[in-house]
Amino acid sequence: MKRLSTVKWSVLGLALAFQMSCSSDSNKPNANAEGEKPSTEAQDTLSENVTEAPATEANLAKIVLPDGFKISYYAQKVVNARSMTLTPNGTLFVGTRDKGSVYAIVDRNKDNKADEVITIATGLRMPNGVAFRNGSLYVAEIHxxxxxxxxxxNLKNPPKPVVVYDKFPTEEHHGWKYIAFGPDDKLYVPVGxxxxxxxxxxxxYAAINRMNADGSGLEVFANGVRNTVGFDWHPDTKELWFTDNGRDLMGDNTPADELNKAPKKGMHFGYPFCHAGDVLDPEFGKGKNCADYTAPVQKLNPHGGTLGMEFYTGTMFPENYRKQIFIAEHGSWNRxxxxGYRVSLVRTDAQGKTTFSPFAAGWLQExxxxxxxxxxxxxxxxxMLVSDDMNDAIYRITYSGK
Known part of the structure; x- marks a missing residue:
């Protein structure tokens, strides 16, 4: 769960001016740059009751899952729902990119369905990333x-936020952030x-940075990372794993998006010289050697928009899902x-060999x-919950099969 403890083991508006990549195989399950602009208008804090019958329940029948799995709505009317973090008390905080809002989703009666979606902040600049630590919610804006x-x-009367750090770059291109606290109790903050x-x-730039919880001690942890919007730490080894979106304008199938592993500080993952471990950049790759950089653990869909990822640490799903990686594929925008437009699964066997296959598919129809x-x-x-910034929803995937 991007860790249920006091520490979370767990961030464009100019797409017509920039070429952006959010970005594999069959959509059979296995066992952004889209041009929107962020909201800049402040709004009143509000809440919405979400207990009414869902208006688009029929859509869920389009989702194909492995036998024994089921998908339902956990919450609706979560406009532009993006990155999530869960507190030990069960509050789900959700960031947005284009809406400029941050939500708290509560399930008071513990029936595994949200009772209320509370807007705790508005008018922020692409507040995609959220993290929770020691009773405090951390929110990442662009800068x-x-x-x-x-x-x-204080969900209905949130306090004035404290500025932890305000010296990140102001560019919106790959500027929205996914954030999470690592096993070292440092806050990891990428800058694309x-x-x-x-x-x-x-x-x-093009790095995963980290800092102390009070904003001090900023340092680069990993280099050559074009744009990661999802990462997690292995539950046993505590090594950082992260997704990375490949560059555009090299064709529909090149380069692949990446799943990477960074067991230590100071590793370089190739950008802008080498992509996906074996593709030299036509401009910046001249005179370079891909062998000098860390190759991905697994190649993913080219331009598939691979975003959030998490190790499965629960016990509801069958044993062969334990400690494997689920990845949200936001979908291609210029292919x-x-x-993409699915949730995929990366398995790693005892020899360290990985496989990549769809798990939940059907958000893309013809x-x-x-x-x-x-x-x-x-x-x-x-x-497992899945956020959807187009359908403004949080889904819940369960397993009850044999």
């Missing part, structure tokens, strides 16, 4: 990290490349034939999408 203290006791393909002299998965979150009972 800064905010902290809402004692937030669960401010372009499709470029080389910046500032080391904060000739659309790809080339037309009706939903776009963004993030996944494992719940205490072992079920």
């Amino acid at each position: 800064r990290i905010l902290r809402f203290d004692n937030i669960e006791d 490349a401010p372009c499709n393909i470029c080389l910046s002299e500032k080391p904060v 000739t034939e659309k790809i 080339g037309k999408e009706w939903g776009r998965p963004v993030d996944v979150e494992v719940m205490p009972d072992g079920s």
Whole structure:
């Protein structure tokens, strides 16, 4: 679950001006750059009751899952739902990118269905990333990290946020962030490349950075990371794993998106010189050797928009899902034939060999999408939540088969 403890083991508006990549195989399950602009208008804090019958229940019949699995709505009317974090008390916080809002979703009667969606902040600049630590909610905007203290006791009257850090770059291109606290109790904050393909002299770009919880001690942890919007730590080894979106304008099938592993600080994952471990960039790859950089553990869908990922640490799903990786594929935005729009599974065997296959598919129907998965979150009972910023929903996937 991106960790249910006091520490969470767990962030564009100019797409016509920039070429952006959010980005594999059959959609049979196995056992952004889309041009929107962020909201800048502040709104009143509000809440919505979500207990009425869902209006689009029929859509769920389109989702294909392995035998024994079922999908349902956990919450609806979660407009532009993006990255998620779960508190030990069961509050689900959800960030947005284009809406500029942050939500708290509560299930008071513990029936595994949200009772209320509460808007705790509005008018923020792409507040995609959320993380929870010691009673405080951390929210990542483009250029800064905010902290809402004692937030669960004040959901309807949230405190004025504390600015933890405000010196990140201001570019929106790959500027929205996924954030999470690692096993070292540091806050990990990526900064994507401010372009499709470029080389910046500032080391904060195209990197996963980390800092202390109070905003001090900022340092680069991993280099050559074009744009990660999802990462997690292995439950046993505590190694960081992360998704990375490949560059655009090299064709529909090149390069692949990536799943990477960073067991230590200082590793370089290739961007902008080498992509997917074996594709030299036509401009920045001249004179370079892909062998000098860390190759991905697993190649993913080219331009599939691989975003949130999480190790499965629950017990509801069958044994062969334990400690395996679920990945939300947001879907392609500029590929000739659309790809992604699903939740996929990466398995690793005892020899370290990985496989990549669909798990939940059906948000793309005959080339037309009706939903776009963004993030996944494992719940205490072992079920899994999936956020969708197009259908404005949080889904719940359960297993009851043999």
